[in-house]
Amino acid sequence: xxxxxxxxxxxxxxxxxxxxxxxxxxxxxxxxxxxxxxxxxxxxxxxxxxxxxxxxxxxxxxxxxxxxxxxxxxxxxxxxxxxxxxxxxxxxxxxxxxxxxxxxxxxxxxxxxxxxxxxxxxxxxxxxxxxxxxxxxxxxxxxxxxxxxxxxxxxxxxxxxxxxxxxxxxxxxxxxxxxxxxx
Numbered sequence: 001x002x003x004x005x006x007x008x009x010x011x012x013x014x015x016x017x018x019x020x021x022x023x024x025x026x027x028x029x030x031x032x033x034x035x036x037x038x039x040x041x042x043x044x045x046x047x048x049x050x051x052x053x054x055x056x057x058x059x060x061x062x063x064x065x066x067x068x069x070x071x072x073x074x075x076x077x078x079x080x081x082x083x084x085x086x087x088x089x090x091x092x093x094x095x096x097x098x099x100x101x102x103x104x105x106x107x108x109x110x111x112x113x114x115x116x117x118x119x120x121x122x123x124x125x126x127x128x129x130x131x132x133x134x135x136x137x138x139x140x141x142x143x144x145x146x147x148x149x150x151x152x153x154x155x156x157x158x159x160x161x162x163x164x165x166x167x168x169x170x171x172x173x174x175x176x177x178x179x180x181x182x183x
Contacts, residue, residue: 002049009082010046013075018168023071027162045148051141055109057083058102059145060152061176062093062113068178069156074166077175087174094179108133109145116149 028035045056057080064072080090089106092099096110112129115122133142 002053003047006046006049006053006083009079012082013078013169016078016169016171018171020165020167023164023167024159024162027164041151045144045151048144048147050138051144051148054083054085055106055145056148057085058089058093058106059109059113059149061085061090062096062110063117063149063152064156065093065176065179066114066117067153067156067160069159069164070166070178071159071164072152072156073176073178074168074170077170077173080176081170081173090174090176093176105133105136108136112145113149113152116146117153 025035028038057076061073061076061080064076077090086101088099088101092101093110096102096107102110108129112126112133115125115129130142133145137145
């Protein structure tokens with residue numbers, strides 16, 4: 001059921017695109033194997049549904065903000081609203097460690113996204129976070145979370161390199177903003 005709900009949210013967000021609809025497709029269509037691979041991985045993550053989608057949306061939005069991908073922030077903010085994240089949770093992403101808008105688990109997820117997005121990723125911090133998250137999440141859920149964050153890193157960096165622009169999927173909503181990662 002989660003996969004069906006997430007699929008509906010993605011379709012709704014994409015349908016709300018008002019401008020620059022073909023930026024990404026215009027690039028990837030030139031390399032059909034890359035388009036197929038991207039679509040396959042996107043679908044695999046969309047259909048992986050052991051982890052609460054809200055945690056995925058939080059992690060993706062935090063990652064997109066740290067990288068500064070405006071397209072990812074646009075679609076991510078729309079999906080965050082659809083998954084039930086509050087406006088405060090979206091605006092407090094830069095200060096997640098001190099905000100009371102998040103549960104302890106959500107703060108750990110956001111810290112993992114931040115740590116995995118940092119270059120280089122801090123191995124000792126990741127080990128500690130993995131241990132702390134595994135106290136709550138199953139191995140399957142943790143693997144899904146880590147794969148989601150890693151893919152958002154790839155997706156956001158590719159979109160930036162190709163110049164993929166925001167499409168207006170989150171127009172009229174609270175939207176997450178780019179933030180400095182402290183690197």
